Amino acid sequence: MIKFLLAAMGMSARGILMAGQEPNPSGAASGSGGDCSREIFIEVEVEAAGVVFEVNERYASWNVDSSWDRGFFHIEFSNKNLVAAARALRPSTLRFGGSGNDYLLYNMPSNPDVCMSGHDSPRFGCMNATHWDKLYNLAEATETDFLFGVSFDKISAGVQGKGYRWNSSNAQDMMQYIVDSNQTIWGFELGNEVNNLGAKGSNITGADQAAAFVELAEVIEKFFPNQDTRPMIVGPDSGYYSPQPWLKGFLGNLSSHLSLYAVTHHVYPGVDTTNYNLPSTLDRIHDDIGWYPPIIDSLMPSSQVWAGENGPTGGGSDGTCGDNSACGTYATTLWYADELGLRARSGFSQHQRQDLLGGRYGLLGIDHDNEALGAHSHVAIHPDFWINFMWKRVMGAKVLNVTVANTNAEVRVYAHCGMPPSPNRIDSELGLVVINLSNTTESSIGVPGATALTGWSLTPGRDGVFGSKIDMNGVELLDLIQEPGQVPEDVPVAGVMKKIWSLPPVSVNFISVSGIRMPPGCAA
Structure with missing residues (x-):
């Protein structure tokens, strides 16, 4: 001792x-x-x-948000300053996802007219092969595992309501392009906080989402028949609306069909200038830790437990983190270091930080209020970057x-x-x-x-x-x-x-x- x-x-x-x-x-x-x-x-x-416990070597990882208001379509991912910063945090997993992810369509060579169907949602985005390649090349250049969140098409889901069933055809366009380009990808997710869909919670039940994941697994097996190199499946990235019963329904219905590599949930504890160093603020995640891992241990015990999207506080619709914001300042380092330590000690195998860049809560800061980055632009380093940097250099995988x-x-x-x-x-x-x-x-x-x-x-x-x-x-x-x-x-x-x-x-x-x-x- x-x-x-x-x-x-x-x-x-x-x-x-x-x-x-x-x-x-x-x-x-x-x-x-x-x-x-x-x-x-x-x-x-x-x-x-x-x-x-023993965490993954990529325990302290990060996300790239796909939303318009996080600047995804205005970020030049080949920017050498960005690449250098992200490489300094290797080994990591680049998880591509976030709220905007489920409003994307994939304009790939096999289906070049998919984005012409017309969507009036302000969140709608069209991801073409150029966007994909730049994001993929960022993962390659920084030696990160690439975990790609597949769109759940929440525009259609919102219109169809309880009768909505996920259609995999556009995801197949994406996977066909990956195969044709001889690219490799570590894993896939499907949907982001689907249990939040609807004004008073989800109109997609856990059982509905389990059926979508079964279809996703079938599609992945079709395009990646070699089991040794087949991408992993991670999810469901549940959010804050009644997550416990929803997650139980999801895992309970999915477990007889497949086992996920990791089960994910999202938490933003609300760190701001008024509470950044209060023990009670940092202890808020004890509730999450109290119910989340036991459900996984009970219903899908072979899966890892991940913090799938965690930041100091929600970025909000404009990425500024709202009133009393401490995002991008020294104050959130206390939370980030404690979050990494506490979740590792509580049996979490990996922690995906929201996010690398885009929005003020990023590890890095970019131009135009964190919503754009040119090919040669400067990149700001926020204090939380150094927490991740030092964790990778001092902290081993074995938890005491x-x-x-x-x-x-x-x-x-x-x-x-x-x-x-x-x-x-x-x-x-x-x-x-x-x-x-x-x-x-x-x-x-x-x-x-x-x-x-x-x-x-x-x-x-x-x-x-x-x-x-x-x-x-x-x-x-x-x-x-x-x-x-x-x-x-x-x-x-x-x-x-x-x-x-x-x-x-x-x-x-x-x-x-x-x-x-x-x-x-x-x-x-």
């Missing part, structure tokens, strides 16, 4: 632990003279059972269960072991993410017996918590890519070695631990 010693003290304290200082387990006040500050030591333990003994909700600790997935990984025996939510209190953490803690503290930049800049160990990180060579592959700031690691207020700390006896299951 590994024990950490964690100390918390007010920023006015003179007794903050420095490098090389040993904590005082008695909890007595430190300092001298009139200093009345008091260090509160918190016991943190890694359970003796050792590894409790960490317990904070006195339930200090403002300090969150997550521990992983094993080899981090990035080719530019930091070699270590144990990787920690330690988040300090307090905006007034600095804390410290030590690992008794460790020879060294090498760490990187991510803190607000010079424009503050609600600004777009971020510091790493006091050094301002890149926030605008003007040339692709600016994007680092290795961690851009040297790690600092200490025996006791300081946790600044509102900070996310990635710590590599060396020289300890590892828990069971951590050995390669």
